[in-house]
Amino acid sequence: MxxxxxxxxxxxxxxxxxxxxxxxxxxxxxxxxxxxxxxxxxxxxxxxxxxxxxxxxxxxxxAPVSEFDTKEEPTPVSASFSAEALRLHSEYEQLRKTRNQFRNRLAEYGKTLEQNWKLLNEKKQFDNQSVLKISQSLVEDIFSVPLIIIAARYNYVSSNPIIAHAVHAACYGVHLGKALNFSRPRLQEVCLSLLLMDSGMTRLPMDLYTSKTDLEDHEKNAIRTHPLIGYKMLLNDARVKASLAVVALQHQESFNGKGYPQGLSGGQIDVMARMARIVDTYSAQLEERPYREAKLPYEAMKNLLSLGTEQYDPKLLRAFLGCMGMYPLGSLIELSTGQIGLVVGANAEKPLRPVLRLMRDEKNLPYSGLSFLDLMEYTQVYIVRAISEKESGVDLEQEM
Known part of the structure; x- marks a missing residue:
């Protein structure tokens, strides 16, 4: 190419x-x-x-005259009434009704994980059942209110960034597993394995995670030990079954065999670990770090796709793109009409044509009610760019 x-x-x-x-x-x-x-x-x-x-x-x-050379303004579009837009309207109403309770549950999940990781590090009794209940609850959340995945990114989980990351990754992992038609028991296993995949990081100095400068070689080597440390912790101290603990061991393996710690490739890597590799990388990019700002979901997805089959299982990556979209769920975007929308629905066949909730009109004024736009219905309208809350003037915590 x-x-x-x-x-x-x-x-x-x-x-x-x-x-x-x-x-x-x-x-x-x-x-x-x-x-x-x-x-x-x-x-x-x-x-x-x-x-x-x-x-x-x-x-x-x-060449004909380009629209860039004219002063004609694009015509704003009104709300869609496609079946998909109407279905998502109903699901969005569910999200609005339940998001406060979900916010509270996320904070409780964070507390429970923090308590259990402390017990694990002190080699005291690890409460498997309480973490399993988190997995069951998260799976139920995402099944009963599919768009709750949008709220997960914006809500507080824990002051410990490792725990917050684990919960975010687990949410995306369940969303991916659901798109793959996994059963609920299987999804609970996916969720539990993702919640525990970075257990080994808790045995390393927190400075390695919060450093504002580039890590030295010996610090990078220390981080590369966390999969094996976590695997042994989960097997020996937490008594997690091997089929789940293996995700902690393999979640940094790459599809091309250039990951760590074992240099496994392709089907040698457990399927849940291959899923973890994708959602771990994606969710990490959305999180602020001391050395960089959080990336927009579009940037995170674009980075995943740029690495493609080098690091990720191509079938799983396509499934993740299909269920999230090129402008992933929860993204704020600017349309060619000047309107601003929130992505609430992905189109697996056309990742650049999502369903939006319109947040601002062409004059940057908020809509008085819920208006949804299916870009498959309005083919003349397209996404100009992804934008941040600050750029858009939209406060999603207040306006969602």
Whole structure:
């Protein structure tokens, strides 16, 4: 594959192989003419490069006037009434009714995990049942209120970043497992294994996790010991069954065999550990660190896809993209119409065409009620960019 600069693309160009926006999204098919609209779309998304393995077989034609050269303002769109938008409207109402109780439960989950990790480090009786109850409760939360996954990211779990990360990763892991049609008992196992996967980090100095500077080589090597430490802790001290403890051991293994601690590859890695590798990396990027700001969900997903099959199981990665979207659930985005929306529904077949709750109109004024927009219904409207709460002026804690 070779990169092509968007600035050098011209309408009428034809390549003898597909041109890709990213590994999962085709801009144009082989032998399909590139249009001015295609180029304008890339510019509005802020995309600077595309990729193709093909050769140019037709030069550009005289370009029509670009919408970038006109002063015509795009027309704002009104709410959708597609079946998907109406279904998500109902689910969103459920989210609003239950999110306060969910917020309280998340804080309780954090306390319970903190108490049990303390017991584990002191080699006292680890309460397996209390952690299992968290797993059962989280699975039930996500089944009964599917959009609760949006609220999970914005709510307090624990002042201990390792515990907060474990709960966030577990939520995304259950969401992925649900998309894979796992049974509830299986999902509870996925959840429990993710809650405990970083147990080994609790035996290492917290400075390694909170350092504001680049780690020294010996510090990086210390962190690389946490999977094996955690595995032994869970087997010997917590008496967690081996089929779940193995996720702690293998969650840093890469699909291409270049992970640690054992350098396993492909099917040698337990499927729950392969899931953990994806949701662990994704959720970590959304969390603020002393040395960097939290990334937007779109940036986190884009980073996952850029590494592709090098680190992640491609089938599981496609499933995660399908159930989260390229602009993942909970993302704030700006539309080509100037409106701002919150992503509340993913489209597995078209990851760039989610369902949105409209939060701001084209004049940046809030909507008085709930309005939803299905981008599969409005094909002339597209996402310009992902934005932060600060940029959008939307306070999701108050306005969700």
């Amino acid at each position: 070779r990169k092509l600069k968007v600035a050098q693309l011209k309408p009428g160009m034809v390549f003898d192989a597909p041109v890709y926006i990213d590994p999962n999204n085709i801009l144009v098919q082989a032998k399909q003419e590139l249009t001015q609209k295609d180029i304008d779309r890339l510019k509005k998304w802020g995309i600077e490069d595309v990729e193709t393995s093909g050769q140019l077989v037709q030069e550009s034609k005289a």
